[in-house]
Amino acid sequence: MFLSKAVAGGALPAIFFLSCLGAAQPPAKSARPREPLGLVPVVWPRDNPYTPQKVALGRLLYFDPRLSADGTVSCATCHNPKYAFTDGAAVSTGIRGQKGNRSAPTVINRAYSLAQFWDGRAPTLEEQAKGPMANPIEMGSTHIGIVENLKKIQGYRTLFTTAFGTDDITIDRAAQAITTFERTIMSGNSPYDRYRAGQKTAMTPSQVRGNDVFLNKAKCDSCHEGVNFTSNMYANLGVGADRPDPDVGRYTVTHDPKDWGVFKTPTLREIARTAPYMHDGSLKTLEDVVEYYDKGGTPNRNLDQRIKALHLTDQDKKDLVAFLNALSGEGWQKIAAPEKFPE
Numbered sequence: 001m002f003l004s005k006a007v008a009g010g011a012l013p014a015i016f017f018l019s020c021l022g023a024a025q026p027p028a029k030s031a032r033p034r035e036p037l038g039l040v041p042v043v044w045p046r047d048n049p050y051t052p053q054k055v056a057l058g059r060l061l062y063f064d065p066r067l068s069a070d071g072t073v074s075c076a077t078c079h080n081p082k083y084a085f086t087d088g089a090a091v092s093t094g095i096r097g098q099k100g101n102r103s104a105p106t107v108i109n110r111a112y113s114l115a116q117f118w119d120g121r122a123p124t125l126e127e128q129a130k131g132p133m134a135n136p137i138e139m140g141s142t143h144i145g146i147v148e149n150l151k152k153i154q155g156y157r158t159l160f161t162t163a164f165g166t167d168d169i170t171i172d173r174a175a176q177a178i179t180t181f182e183r184t185i186m187s188g189n190s191p192y193d194r195y196r197a198g199q200k201t202a203m204t205p206s207q208v209r210g211n212d213v214f215l216n217k218a219k220c221d222s223c224h225e226g227v228n229f230t231s232n233m234y235a236n237l238g239v240g241a242d243r244p245d246p247d248v249g250r251y252t253v254t255h256d257p258k259d260w261g262v263f264k265t266p267t268l269r270e271i272a273r274t275a276p277y278m279h280d281g282s283l284k285t286l287e288d289v290v291e292y293y294d295k296g297g298t299p300n301r302n303l304d305q306r307i308k309a310l311h312l313t314d315q316d317k318k319d320l321v322a323f324l325n326a327l328s329g330e331g332w333q334k335i336a337a338p339e340k341f342p343e
């Protein structure tokens, strides 16, 4: 109802949009970005609505290494457009070459997610963005330190004023700008989306068969469901559970024994471009991932009941990998690093 009205562009939705913006936010000067084919309209948070000014500021902050303690690491170091907004490594490397123990997920299609991080410890994207800036092994700064640095850069004072109405630079505003930018990083219009929209030759016969394996024989969609191929829920597949000191995952957030070794179900969009796989980057290829599911994961005290030996044929496995390749789409490729940063 609301959508069809908005598309029609009558007076009513115009008032609705304006009232959504809230008093402190200057009104948006242009329309919100259109989602590529296959995605649903992004629901922008009421307390951080879309404005092109925030996107412009957020893009600069996202790519600016001056947000890190030694000026060497930006968000894009680990979520690099070149690798579909991941870093192409099993685990990430932060300032002074320090390695973490988890793989950097893509920031594509984050607008459709609920909680953030592999263990869901950040309830919103805004909360998430503040994490790495102050993480000693990622960007290694402090929120106060970042704000002090930004205040010294006249160009940023101007941009914060344009985006927020005053030149008050706070970590919350920086996070709001970064996340507004992030919510415009999207992937849709993949062969899968075009096939679904009726273009029957968009997927190869192998990909069509793989889609069927995904839905029926392997039931991958019991977790990877909906337009973004995730239920936004958590599961234990046993990845890394056989190590001497396994990552306990969501257990650190809830302290519920049922959450031991449980991780968030990630999106499968752009999956062919975001190797290596799983929270610890332990599986190198999509073939490895399919083999992992086929054998029924790694046995452990908390293995999800839906994870069991699948007995796929070699053809099924090939088709399933082909299908996962049909989820490589477009949208995010338009986003490039800024040529220069504010002085």
Ligand code: HEC
Residues within 6 Å of the ligand: 062, 073, 074, 075, 076, 077, 078, 079, 092, 093, 094, 095, 100, 102, 103, 104, 105, 106, 107, 110, 115, 116, 117, 118, 119, 125, 128, 129, 130, 132, 133, 137, 138, 139, 178
């Ligand atoms: C040193 C590498 C590194 C840097 C720098 C970094 N990240 Fe990350 N990012 C990661 C890793 C690793 C994870 C997963 C950590 C976890 O789940 O515990 C992550 C998780 C995320 C997530 C959650 C994605 C999801 O699917 O749950 C988002 C969003 C994100 N980062 C955005 C950012 C932003 C914005 C910045 C800059 C302010 C940033 N990152 C800086 C490595 C990095």
Ligand code: HEC
Residues within 6 Å of the ligand: 214, 218, 219, 220, 221, 222, 223, 224, 234, 235, 236, 237, 238, 239, 263, 264, 265, 266, 267, 268, 271, 274, 276, 277, 278, 279, 280, 289, 290, 293, 304, 306, 307, 320
């Ligand atoms: C019980 C829920 C569940 C089912 C069923 C499931 N997955 Fe997953 N999937 C997950 C979770 C949770 C992760 C992350 C696990 C981790 O890192 O420990 C994941 C990770 C992945 C990854 C790696 C993503 C990345 O960014 O690293 C791929 C690829 C994948 N699944 C494909 C599939 C396929 C193909 C199937 C069907 C054969 C399937 N999944 C079935 C929950 C599920």
